[in-house]
Amino acid sequence: MGDVIKDEYQTDYVVGQDNINPLGLDLHAPVFPITAVLVVLFVMGTLMFPSEAKELLDGAKWGAINTFDWFFLISANIFVVVCFALIFMPVGKIRIGGQDARPDFSTMSWFAMLFAAGMGIGLMFWAVAEPVAYYTGWYGTPLNAVANTAEGRELAMGATMYHWGFHPWAIYAVVALSLAFFAYNKGMPLTIRSAFFPLLRDRVWGWPGHLIDILAVLATIFGLATSLGFGAQQAASGLHYLFGISSGINVQMAIITGVTFVALISVVRGLDGGVKVLSNINMVTAAALLLFIIFAGPTAAILDTMWVTTSNYATNILPLSNPFGREDETWFHGWTVFYWAWWVSWSPFVGMFIARVSRGRTVREFVTAVLIVPTLITVVWMSAFGGAALEQIQQGIGALAQDGLTEVPLAMFQMLENLPWVAVSSFVGIVLVLVFFVTSSDSGSLVIDSITAGGKTDAPTVQRIFWAVMEGAIAAALIFGGGDDALGAIQATAIAAGLPFTVILLVMTWGLLKGLTHERKLLLAEGKL
Template sequence: MGKVVKDEYQTDYVAGQDNIRPFGLDLHNWVFPVTAVLVLLFVVGTLIFPSAAKEMLDGLKWDIIGMFDWFFLLSANIFVVVSLALIFMPVGKIRIGGQEAKPEFSRMSWFAMLFAAGMGIGLMFWAVAEPVAYYTGWYETPFNVEANTAEARNMAMGATLYHWGLHPWAIYAIVALSLAFFAYNKNMPLTIRSAFFPLLKDKVWGWPGHIIDVLAVVATIFGLATSLGFGAQQAASGLDYLFGIGAGINVQMAIIVGVTLLALISVLRGLDGGVKVLSNINMITAGVLLFFVIFAGPTLAIVETIWITSSMYVSNVVPLSNPFGREDEAWVHGWTVFYWAWWISWSPFVGMFIARVSKGRTVREFVTAVLIIPTLITTVWMSAFGGSALEQIQQGVGALADEGLTNVSLATFQMFANLPLTEIVSFVGIVLVLVFFVTSSDSGSLVIDSITAGGKTDAPTAQRVFWVVMESAIAAALIFGGGDDALGAIQAVAISAGLPFTVILLIMTWGLLKGLTQERKLMLQRGELL
């Protein structure tokens, strides 16, 4: 008879047991008030001293990026290796929520939600702007390749996919799987601190856990508010480019109000009738737009670019991931480490949302859907949009060829200008951007609400309404009161939070592997796995 395995991950703690319930709300006694005070202090201080705040926080951000570049690169590589290994390890058969658990959503709806939350909005702007920036030498280039050459074109596509491929999705996969496993297989609260139970045991329900959750909420709020603020500016630029209505404060405020109203409707309809429906609309719209660009644009060049992007990514992913002795340090700091810190600071939000909608999936199915499939789709998307833009530049067609990359938020629309049905395509692009913002706002409020409610997933709807309004109010206040300086300061805070969260993610990775290994032993002991 084999050795009896004892389940080490048992706790008497119940989600929400430390909550207070004023006015019918359901709030964690420590996480909510501490977060509220910190956010208020940051926002007020930034509004009063926007330029000074941006200068100070930007300095902190770049100091962190400069000193810990190797740490970010090395850690991201670890997340990729572990995520890929989970697909093939025996623990891949473990099902989130138990072997009898059934998925809440169809595969298509599930994938649409995780992709929309993950990075859908970024692809609308950077799929054109990033490869154009590398190719034209608008910014430092990877490996210091000479701009406007065939080598620069190929490297531009490979390096762009590097930033949007396996590495960011591996970061999300580690966080999401850790949270889903401990919440649904070990009946712990759906909150960041639960993933630290293997290290801290029941101490995780005290101050160490409070600090972890507060940091997660602050990073999520600032990340969402920053994205909504910059997104409003970008959408306003697109509307101005298309309709000539201006891109000033009034237009930006109107966009924020519109996005907020749609997000509130989505919240009131619930997860199934809100985020799921919007995410499905997103995926269908994005799919139609992608196929239009492929077949209305330079089709043969795009097909060739898909091969170039894939091959350059595969052949350069290891050199690009090298954390030591790089000669292209300016590019690494300005692009790669900046991206990694941003993805990591977003990981509590995206990871928890993916965990929330992934019950009933096996570990193998989960990691494949979160890691491999998005990378493949992103390859096609980047090749279609970026390849079309680079082809236009090489042929001397359009504003990107004549003027170069003058405005990141307009780059995609400048590429659209050389396709048939320009006005319709550009309008569809703007709609897609706005709906992506709505899904981010709704799913973000769900995540923040869960953490500030002590890990409960059934807190009153009014709380999610509160967080939707709060995210938008912060973004609007920053735009109105401080403009780019205020938004840049808050963004710097979110990115700087990437450093402590990298440590948190490494601990989560260890805890996840330990938890899954023991769970497999328990399941073998109970005869639940062959």
């Protein structure tokens, strides 16, 4: 058996030992009250001075993007390389939750939840608008391709896939695997701080850990509230475009109220009866819309676009990942670096949710599923939506061909307008947007509740209800009190937070590799691997 190896990651900390229990709640003493006060103060300040807040925070956002563009890209490249390495390394045999653990969810339900929480709503918003923007040169072109040319079309699809492929999912995978490993294999709380145990040891249960968790909660709740607000505006615009319904504040508030109400029902039903059920419904509905577009649209052009997208993604992934000597600076900063900062700022939320539903998977199975499967699905999705839109533009059909990209929220509906059964397909699109937001709100409530409960996953349901209501209330307050300026200010905050969070992710990556290597030695010594 060899020498006995000591487990370096043993801790005397008990999950929930710092929690307070007023009114039957189960809250982490420093994290919850500090987070609550900061959220209230920030929202009040943004509502009182929306334009000034947006100007100040936009400056911070663009300062981070323009100055640290190289850092964002190099870091994202590191995450991709590490994830692919984990698939082939011996540590890939380690099972999350222990070698005897078995998955809590079926493979299909697991895939559905990964996709719905990760970027389902983003694909509805950008699948048409982004390729069209790149092809027409709406805000620069990737690698300085000439707009409205065959080369421009190919690069438009390859660059779109670059932003939605391996890199964002590698960011999510690093966070999710770090959290899952330290929580389910080492018995630590399911919070961001646990991933820093290799660096901070037991100091992670003190103020350094409190600060990490507070930042994670703020990034999550502001990111969700921003997306809920912009999503309400998109859904309202779609209803106005299709049915002539007003897209004003009252309709947007009604949409937020409806989404929050459905999210509350899902929260009360729990993870198994809530998010899982909605995610499965989402995937079936999304698949139906996808198949409709493929077969009702320009089928041959879409199938050809799938090959064009894949080949151009593979061919241009290195040039697009190079941060130095770029001549397409407007496009590069406005799209790629912006996306990388946004994915990083969302990683605490998405990563923790993925960790929550991934117990029982091996490291190899986990990374392969999180990295490869969504990327393959996204190739098909982007090729169908984007390929149909670009074909319409080249044939001179519809509003996108005549007027170009005028309103991003309407791009998908303008593409669907030129296909059969436009009312049905567009209505399905609106429903998908709304249900994706419900799953985001629900899973976000689970994540925030876990962090503010000190890593407990069985806190009272009323706490998840509180956070679901808070997300809707913040979004509604921002729209009602400050409109686009207030929402833009919160979004700029999330993007600016991407810079320090990138440093945090790099440290997490180091801790994850260190922890997995040590775990493999333990399992080999015990004859379990």
